[in-house]
Structures are given as C-alpha cells and as structure tokens.
Amino acid sequence: MNKIDSKNLLKNQNKWIAISSNKKAILTSGKSIKEIENKLTKLRVKDAIISFVPPANKYLSPLLCL
C-alpha cells in the first residue's frame, strides 16, 4: 500500500492537502478546499484527491447526527 511520508503529513496537520493519483505524494497544501483547487489549477494538475489532515495526536471520533 502506498503511503505518504509521515513527516510530510505531520507538517500538514489541520490543513487540506492534495494527494497525487498514486497516493504517494502531497502536491500542495492549504487552509481550505478552495485554496487547494486554485493551487492545483495553477499547477495544471488534472488528477488529485483532496483530503483533510486531522491532528495526529488525537483520536478521530466524528459527531453523531440527529
């Protein structure tokens, strides 16, 4: 399984990142999805996945809903 280097992920906690199509690299990062899309457009990237990097020192327990 492809993994992004943990040091790169740690630098981008609480940020949005764009992951390459082979899931090995971070192409760019930013504070919002819009910022990421704008950066990807400038880089002329056509294939990427946008993802939020949660804080690494906390467990993820999303909200329930009503």
Add this chain to the structure above:
Amino acid sequence: MPVIKFSYTPEVFINQETGKVNYIYRPLIPTRLCNKHIFSKFPVNCLLDSGADKNLFPAEWGEMVRLKIKSGKEVTHYGIGKKDIKAYRHKVKLYIGVYHFETEADFSYEQQFPLLGREGFFKYFERITFREKDHIVTLEY
C-alpha cells in the same frame, strides 16, 4: 453486482501513550459533489462513518458548487462531547467513481471533516463491507 473497492488511507498518528509516530488506517472514500450541473473539480476524501445518521460536509465544499448554504433547512447535529452544531440540508448528487446517486447532505460552518452517513450514503448500496484485516472497504450496488 458491481463492486467498488477502496483501500483504507494511511494517516499519520502519534501514539498518545508512547509518543511514537505511526499510521492509522481510515476508510476514506474519494467523493465528488454535484449541485445541479456544477461539479466539484476534484474528489474529496470523506470518512465512511457507520455511526453517522446523515452526510455532514464542511459548508465551504457546498459553496464551491454554488449552494446557498443557509437557504437549506436548518438542522442540528449532536455527538461527541455533548456538542451541538448547526447545519443546513441540501439535495446533492454524489459521485463515487462512475456510480452516482441523488441524496441529501448537511453542510456546516462548524465541521471540517466530511462524513458519509447511513441515511445519506450507506442506504444507496446493497452491501458495504469493512475488511479490517486487509484495510479494504467494498461497496456493492
């Protein structure tokens, strides 16, 4: 029956007891959002959350497909830490690869991590299987 398969995504994690850096594997589904004919340009990883009733997305994502967030029906989400958050419900289409369906999603200015819930996402599949040992999730439709 068509099957879509996703490997869990390895995300960085610091063990709270040992301080060691490792990876934790989460079932994230790359999802494209569509409002009428306006598509999000790139898929966004959303957490497949069997504990969530509804889809819950950051409001910013909805704004990018020109949803007028606050024109949606106001709803309340409740969960961890007895916290309530306000969200607004909209009809949207979700695209998972080539499979797509119309559903509802709640958009909140207080939520960052996109969540896929049972009524808004799971119910559009015949079966969803979490294969924990292999770190694979399969979606049959």
